[in-house]
Amino acid sequence: MFAAIASGNPLQMSEELPNSNGLQHTVVLSSTKPKSYSHITLFILPNVTFPQEYIANVYFKISATEDFKLFGYLASEKPSAIFKVKLPNMMDSSSQDDGLGEIDMDEDYTGLPSDGSIKMDNSDGNNISQLLIGISIEPRNEGMLKLQEIRNQNKAATSSSLVLAKPNVNSVQITTAGQLAKMYPVLTHDLAAKIVQHAYNYLSGFLDSNGDVNIKRFDTWWDKFRKRLANDGTFLDEVTTE
Template sequence: MFGCCVAGRLLQTNLQQVDETHALFELPQASTINHVCVFLLGTVPFPDGYGATVHFFWPEKGFQLLGMLSNEKPSAIFRLRGTFSSNSSSNQSHAAFTSTSLMQTPGTDVTAVLGLSIEPLDHIQAQMSNLNSALDKVTPDLTKNPTILADRIVKHLFNYVSSFIGSSRTVTPDVVVPMSIIGKWYDSFMSKLKAGGVGFLERSE
């Protein structure tokens, strides 16, 4: 049902089913990961009224809620490096994800976990509201950091383009994106920028 792609690595489809509503991907050599993309494969949609929260677990540091997926939003990209901050979400999800033992070998890099929890959309929206409120308190000044600004713009473009692929198609490196979609993104991006500055980039997933 889910796929995962770490920037610079091969596509992962080795999803581990924990129970009926929880699944995870193991992410080896996690310290080298900058961005991760999670998406629906397009084979099995969510039941009506349901979606999934996406969690990141770093051994000895805890959990971080990254965002969500739904039939209307079948893919998302998340920045991991330099953004980890443990925050509260479903304890049930945490217990499910950590039920899989991650054996770390001395001298090797850490293996992290990307967890997916299928939940009712109203529960997910409540968690996302809390996440957005927490992010608003630590929002960096994008105008003073061109690296973060560039990261947010690329992330915004990726999510916009991904929304046109839809849940009925498999996301692969060979998917062709018409230039008209890039043009629409640019027009929309510039309108938001002129209307309220760059703040919308921090509220986008």
């Protein structure tokens, strides 16, 4: 009924699990290369007619001893989802990771923030090939309520103030852009320059014969920029300024 595939690996089908505490299907990525990072695509098989009054909530766990955690859903109007999975490399002694892996929630579900990862215990050094995916087919209202609860939990977790540690100084709470610029003027200048350059690179492709750009193009750039920044702000490292 379902299938999953990790980037660059074989497709793996789900198996039915009767009498398994609510999880009717599971996928074990046993044929996947033993690595610590991958994008995993989960989808309803093309020949399956999925009832509109139900959704399939998607759960993950990396160890048989831990509980499944909810990360997204599939449904008739949304037959596939992509999850970004990252587990700490337990072989890297220089890693500063605290032993917890992360899975980015299904970005297609707007109720779950794409930057709101749920952490998973990986103290045993597991890899992607040992990841367990559980699928629970539930009445739509009940399933969506569970997703809403996860959304609320992540919203509460990310609403706290940003705290940055200045070298050789006790941790200082930073709550405004001005405070950030005062404490890190060089870094703030570099950040601003990269944002301006990114906008320039995009908008320069829409110049008219007079060298002007329609303001709507700027609005489009800003919308795209904010979404990309929320997904992975490290893309700014690739922007070069003159």
